[in-house]
Amino acid sequence: MSTPTLHKAYDSRLFSEQGNDLILQIRNHLEQNITGQKETITKWVDPQDEYTFWKTYTQENHTTQSFFETVLKRSIHIHHPHYIGHQIAPTVPVSALANLLSAQLNNGMAVYEMGQASSAIERVVIEFFTETIGWHEGDGFLTSGGTLANLTALLAARKIKANSDIWNDGYDGKLAIMVSEEAHYCVDRSARIMGLGEAGIIKVPVGEDYKIRVDLLQHYYDQAVQDGFEVIAVIGSAPSTSTGIYDDLDGVSAFAKANNIWFHVDGAHGGAAIFSKKYKHLLQGINKADSVIIDGHKMMGTSAITTAVLFKNSVDSYATFSQKAQYLWEQNDDPEWYNLAKRTFECTKSMMSLRFYAILNAYGAQFFDDFVTTLYDSAYVFSEYIKESPDFELALEAQSNIVCFRYTGGIPKEKIQEINKTIRKTLLEEGTFYIVSTTLKGELWLRTTFMNPFTTEEHTQKLTDKIRTIAKSIHHKMQDA
Ligand SMILES: Cc1ncc(COP(=O)(O)O)c(C=O)c1O
Structure with a gap:
């Protein structure tokens, strides 16, 4: 039975009064x-x-x-x-307004029918990223922040590059990833969540210029292999957080290719420079990555938190999670791009694609x-x-x-x-x-x-x-x- 409190909580007139007042407050805040x-x-x-x-x-x-x-x-x-x-x-x-709409509509997004507009918009937003990077077969999805995005991409790397099916069978071997000593702490955290432990995070020194020492990558790799590690991925920072210095992505990519390991770019902060005609040269080599992440709430003006997880090969964007959830989707063999929880960590997630699209729609x-x-x-x-x-x-x-x-x-x-x-x-x-x-x-x-x-x-x-x-x-x- 509904109660006076419930009626009041959902009163549309009250919402409009409070909403109008809030918008005025935010307007003054913005002006000042x-x-x-x-x-x-x-x-x-x-x-x-x-x-x-x-x-x-x-x-x-x-x-x-x-x-x-x-x-x-x-x-x-x-x-x-x-x-x-x-x-x-x-x-x-306009991105904040889109966020308000998302908050009130609260479409759950896990499956297409729980967010038709926002799921389709998410695909358009992802194509906007992948086409700008220069990938013709690219794909991806949006997730809640750079930290989760890095973890999701590295789990895909593990699925594709590791010699065993760890997701399904577990693992007691020694896996490793390679990253600059200046990388954001969340990469270290992701590796530990994946069970790699401290020894499985190979921190490569930076030079005087604070870029990862590309000339040392092979040496560190060989040493790790000699110590019994299976190295699955190398990560380039674009840029690293403390200094804002971009790693030499071309150099890291050549090393990854030579050793057949995954190349991931953490572009949480400066991946958005792909959109800058003047500064996109800083990201030279990003198109050779297997996966890239870019935060909207850092350098793209969107409200927090919203991150694009992007893959050069569409099929890889489905790699991270292979668990079955029959009650959510009916055909497990079809990738179903539109049922986004097949690919995201989140089951319910906010309609975050609106935050990008509102900007694109208004200002291009x-x-x-x-x-x-x-x-x-x-x-x-x-x-x-x-x-x-x-x-x-x-x-x-x-x-x-x-x-x-x-x-x-x-x-x-x-x-x-x-x-x-x-x-x-x-x-x-x-x-x-x-x-x-x-x-x-x-x-x-x-x-x-x-x-x-x-x-x-x-x-x-x-x-x-x-x-x-x-x-x-x-x-x-x-x-x-
Ligand atoms: C390079 C880099 N990667 C990842 C992150 C984490 O991103 P988020 O705060 O969206 O989880 C940050 C945050 O500052 C960062 O600078």
Whole structure:
């Protein structure tokens, strides 16, 4: 029996009132953030205090409108040009709207009949990727994030390259994959989930340029084989997360081919450069990969989380999971491209294809070119500025939209790391800029990722001025102590 609460929860008029108000709130948020009118982008609160705030919130009778308002206030504002931190896109509003539609329709997607439009749209989106890479027989699907996407592709690699049918029979041998020491930690995590253990993740050193040492690949492979490992795959980072430097995909591909192993490209961050006429050269060799992943929520402006898992050969996109689920689909011999759960980790998944398609439909492929190109251009300009500034040190010249650097002006060498760590902490607590830090060859560096196409030289000038001011104040305090 329905109840007054149930009636109220599904009231369409109430939905429209609350929805209109929310859209207005988001509109104001966008206006105040996108060009940097707002002074702060985050307000630092200790995790325990934030928890306490929300723990008691529902007992205080707040309206839904005020709840949304409070969430907006207490969240980090990715759309601000001073957000130059972790790799997540300021969502293109039309993609956010598509996400709202998906959230309310809640089509489950596991089988075609539970998401007809979004399943067909997913195929169109996948073709948009594979055709841009230059694959004629390519295929794939969308999944929930780069981490899951890498795991899914590596499971396909194992299915196709390993000498035994591990999915069905299990395995007690020694499998291995090869990857740069700079690769994202999720590759390591995927290998461990697959039961490869620490020894089965062969970390190949990077050179001075932070690219995987292609010249060492054969040596590491031979050593592993001699130690009894069956090496199934090599992974190229496009680019790696800390530095934003692309591996030499052509070089890695030649090695994979010579040894008949799978070549996977982790393009979670910079795979989207395939859409940039100016920067697609960074991905030379990507078309020779067996599988590639590309995140929408990083460099394509979609809301999180949505990742394309792409295969050069269509048939490989069906390789990962071979379990039968008769109750979901009737004909197990037909690949049934439209029953997507045959290929995805998820059974129920969101209608994530809408997030890409809404952008394509509204602005065409040009949007993706403009987005990547603008962000990379901004980072190159900033990288050049840091290189030319005597009181800053550049870790390495930018290749993507990631720039690692640190402040050094008049600071004794032994204090540089400590002062830069405090700079980052002070910025976070003040909330006027958001940048992060990373460790390169054991040393701490500040790290910026240009995610907002409206971040200009004027904004980065303010950032470097701010860093100078903070550094001087910390240095003085240290000297006084
Ligand atoms: C190169 C690379 N691969 C994978 C991931 C993980 O992607 P996701 O956060 O979508 O799971 C990241 C995230 O930063 C990344 O930079």
